[in-house]
Amino acid sequence: MSDKITATLPLKRWQGDRGTYHLVIFEGEEAEALAMHARLHRLEFGKSRGFGSVKVAARIGETKWRTSVFPQEKQSEWVLLVSRKVMRAEALSEGDEVALEVTPI
Structure with missing residues (x-):
């Protein structure tokens, strides 16, 4: 299964013990598609x-x-971390609505 998942999601900031991270969270149908891919991989x-x-x-x-x-x-939720390199290349900052696509491999 390698169906492309597209979404527009808010870029969030999370402060961890080891630093600050930026991420997007897949929910709903996108999360279900990722969970199905994980189950198929396990099988x-x-x-x-x-x-x-x-x-x-x-x-x-x-x-x-x-x-x-x-x-x-x-x-029910899946997290994608967005690196500083990607944020700089695309001029992103916390709170931006990010159009993205992921393809399970």
């Missing part, structure tokens, strides 16, 4: 990836990268 390979994550190819604007999305709340 096919007999195990989950680290922290239940799903590898994805991500794109915001013209910037593309490979990363992982991580489940929250029993896979």
